[in-house]
Structures are given as C-alpha cells and as structure tokens.
Amino acid sequence: MDDVNMAGREEAGAAETPATTSAIPQEELDRLTDDIIAALKTVYDPEIPVDIYELGLIYKVDISDDRDVVVDMTLTAPGCPVAGTMPVMVADAIRSVEGIGDVHVNMTFDPPWDPSRMSDEARVALNMF
Template structure:
C-alpha cells in the first residue's frame, strides 16, 4: 500500500473512532468491531466489520453512523460495509482503552498447581479442592475412603502411592499434567 493510501486509511480509522456504540459508549474501533479498511483507486471505501452478537439491534444504526463519518472525508466517494461473523467477536478484541472505560480488568493467569513428589498427598488435597477427585479419576480410588487422607495421606507421597497401587509413576505424572498440575521432584 502506498503512503498516500495508508494515510487515507488512517484518516478513515480516525473517523471510525468517532462512531460510538450508544449502549457501551465506546467507539467501534476500540470495541474491536472493525476488521479491515480497503480503499480502491476511485475512492470507494469498504469497511469490513463484525458486531458483538449476531442479533445486535444496533446494526442499522452503526451502518448509518459509519457511512456518515467516513463519507465526510473528501477523498472518499462511497462507503460500503461488509458484515462478517468470522473471526467471532470476543471481549479479547477490546482495546486496553475500551477495557478501562468499561471497567474490565484482565484476569491474571491462575497460579500453577504444583505437585512436589516428596510431599504427602494430604498437602495437595488441602491446597487444591479438586485434587482428590482428580486423583480418583486417575485410579487412586482409595483416596475417597473416609479418613484415608487424614491418616495415610499425611505420610503417603505420590511415588509411594504409585508403588502401592502398581501404577507407573511417569504415566500418573503425565495424567496430572493434563489436569493442569506441574509435577516436580
């Protein structure tokens, strides 16, 4: 794309930033609704966009506002809008500015569930509420026997449990990894 056309595309994007979603009070660019802007040599502009939902009641309103805003540029002769549904809009498409404006905070990644092979399994059952169920699904059914964690679980490590049950430790470690645990020695 030549420099002149790139400058015109940037002007179009600037105009699109004046089109505000009346429900969310954020412009269509920062909402992540605009996927592409194409301008041909005759000054015809094609805005490829999506909506937050397929049944969005603002479709006609946004189309009208986009045509009006972009049409104010002297170099633009015609504005067409191509509505697409792929990729699907998700909140991840929001700009940082939009997230701040809407009060959306990025959730920190959950801390990894760490399993140290030298610690008793009771430690992990206390730390991770789903651990007991995860272990039972792997085949350690005795873990659900009332009192088992409070007695044997206070001493039993994962390698000891694998030996007692006849399970391959490496296979159990892999199954735990698939369930989101980090296994360390």
C-alpha cells in the same frame, strides 16, 4: 485494493501496512487511513461507552485506487438492536473524510466478536482489567 487490516493492529490506532501496492501515493494513503480511523472513532456502540474502532468491531478496511472504501465489520452480538443502523452510521462517518469516494459496509459475524478484540484503551474505559 489496499487492505488496511484494522483488527490486526498491534495497539489501538496502529493500522497494519497495506498488503498490496497502490496507485495512491503513500503519503495520501497514510492520511486517508488516519482520517478513516479518526472517523470510525466517532461512532459508538449505543450500549457501550466505547467507540467501535477501540471495541475491535472493525475487521478490515479496503481503500481502492479510486478511493472507494469497503469495510468489513461486526457487532458485539448478532441480535444487537443497531444491526440495521450501524452500517449506515459507519458509512456516513467514513464519507466525511476528504477525498473518499463510495463507501460500502459489510456486516459479518465470522469470526464472532469477543472481548479479546478490544484495545487496552477500551478495556480501561470499561474497567475490564
């Protein structure tokens, strides 16, 4: 599987280079990565007016050679009221990307989310400078 580590981005929207060699041509892998990021940016935390990607809730996205996707993500707090629905929202958003196969979303709280994971764009939107 190719590992696109969204949490390790230098700036919002800049995914890390895949860690392993893929059977998917690089151009297609780049398109899938960009399209997945765009899809993730359509999902919002209902209590915070910032998308989950910019909030830093996406820890990792793996794209297999079969174009199946596995996402590791978190929430701003373990008791978040959307804990049951957020993984479904994320999976549905990613499934909208052309060429994607199965999608599985893993919820994790290790490491716990904190505001340092937010992009500069999210900080501006939340007036946190």
